[in-house]
Amino acid sequence: MKYVIVIADGMADEPLDELNGKTPVVEANTPNMDFIAKNGYTGLAKNVPDGMTPGSDVANTSIMGFDPSMLKGRGPLEAPSVGVSLGDNDVAFRLNFINVEDGKINDFTADHISTEEAEELIKALNENFGDIGKFYPGVSYRNLFVIEDLSMEELKSTPPHDVVGQPVEDNNLKPDNEKSQLINKLMEDSVKVLENHPVNKKRVSEGKLPANMIWLWGQGAKPVIGNFPEKYGMSGATITGVDLLKGISTYINLDVIEVPGATAYFDTNYQNKVDYALESLKTHDVQFIHIEAPDEAGHEGNLPEKIRAIENIDSIILEKLLKELPNIDSEYTIAVLPDHPTPIDIKTHTMTPIPFAIYSTNIKEPDDTEFYSEDMSKGKYDTIIGHTLLSEMIKISKE
Ligand SMILES: [Zn+2]
Structure with a gap:
């Protein structure tokens, strides 16, 4: 069984007047996200515990399966990727x-x-x-x-x-x-x-x-978050253009896969990201693929770029994953989700729980969600604690 988690940073949004009340992800053409939502399990995840700020560090630590209250600021998380080992x-x-x-x-x-x-x-x-x-x-x-x-x-x-x-x-x-x-x-x-x-x-x-x-x-100061291979009994790797996520990965013993052209911006090389992920999955059980572009578009209030980023994730990364994963392992589980919302109108992160969708080759009866959106009210899950999502994926994969 292989596990892939595609993190579209800041993708979740609010209904927009200029989209006649739709959100960017609903407006965007996303057949692969919709496939995962329609044929899998969906729900909401609270990646940011009450009382913490909705930073990408907190939210992504949750997605990687650890309680983010162990974090001690963003600086130390970025230290490993610039080659600094903190005293x-x-x-x-x-x-x-x-x-x-x-x-x-x-x-x-x-x-x-x-x-x-x-x-x-x-x-x-x-x-x-x-x-x-x-x-x-x-x-x-x-x-x-x-x-x-x-x-x-x-x-x-x-x-x-x-x-x-x-x-x-x-x-x-x-x-x-x-x-x-x-x-x-x-x-x-x-x-x-x-x-x-x-x-x-x-x-x-x-x-x-x-x-x-x-x-x-x-x-x-230097944080003590946990050890991924020890906690989950599997090897894992991360692909991201963001130093912060490389740092978190390093601290929890996930391998960081360097991808040429991963810029953490609109011009990131989506194709390389998915190709390197597929290669990495030959030797790792769990692969995180993080894409920063929707978050950057949210911060800039740039609706066309946000929609384009979401469509690139869908048409380049998810499309190829769904096509190629069966060639690596006949059993796989794939999730797509943002870490936190970065709504176009607000231009910064919000605390709102995020929508997730999980497809597994072992799911026999999907829930009633028809397509991927911020509305997961027909999903199998209500709102779950973010750092339990990975355990939930593993559970689903063993149904
Ligand atoms: Zn983020």
Whole structure:
């Protein structure tokens, strides 16, 4: 038995006026998602426990079968994929390169700065502020800052994608103390180093937004989440373009499969993702395939791109999986779901439970759901706890 979990990040949405009350996934042409929903079991999953913020870290840890309350911030989860092994006294912050205009957060991605440009800027930060902590390059605007001071874990920081358009000074780290002042001043001082950097001068001359500030958030020490092969008695692997998910996978002993062209954006190479997944399934029991594009479209409020991303997942990834899986193993179980909603109109993640659909070659009587949508009221399941979903898949596969 092989298990495949396709995670369409942020796919779930709300009914939209411009779609006559339909959601993007209902509007999109998704025959393969619909096949899985129609011939399988469906329901809702609460991937984000009450009291936790609906981040991709929390929601995807649930999907990977572990209680996300063990998480300690997003920074440490991104450390493994940038080659950083955290020491016992280290606290890792996620570092975004952002664009600030008139004292307000204008773009939390710094216009999707390239990895090469970000590496140059990280070098400059290490030269200027290396006495405070160490800066590590990641992918595009997603980078890392590590400081040896466990008390930094207590500070409250703000994800920049939640405060676009708001003044920087309203969103500094809190409470106001010596520790928060150190980090807030570091962010403020980064402006002087970055705004005149040759990388940014070139970007401005090319009509791109400069990465003129760093934003530090999601900090935490090394987490202890669990061990996937031990807990589930199976080997597993993850395909994703997002460092955060590579990190979670590393901590729980899932193999991370690097896929050329996996950009975590609209232009990601869907074809490579499915081809590498099928190859990986020859040696792994469980394969997670994560696609970031619908979430990015949600954050940008970009409805056409969201629909296109959903259709690409369906027509390239799910289509090929359903065609090729029987050639790898006559028995397989496949799930499709988002981690959390990123509604077009809200432009950020919400707490709403997400719709899931599971098809297994061993299901004999599917439930009454006709197609994949946010409405799973005819499904076999009501709302289940997110981190029990994988166990449920395994149970279904053994019916
Ligand atoms: Zn997400």
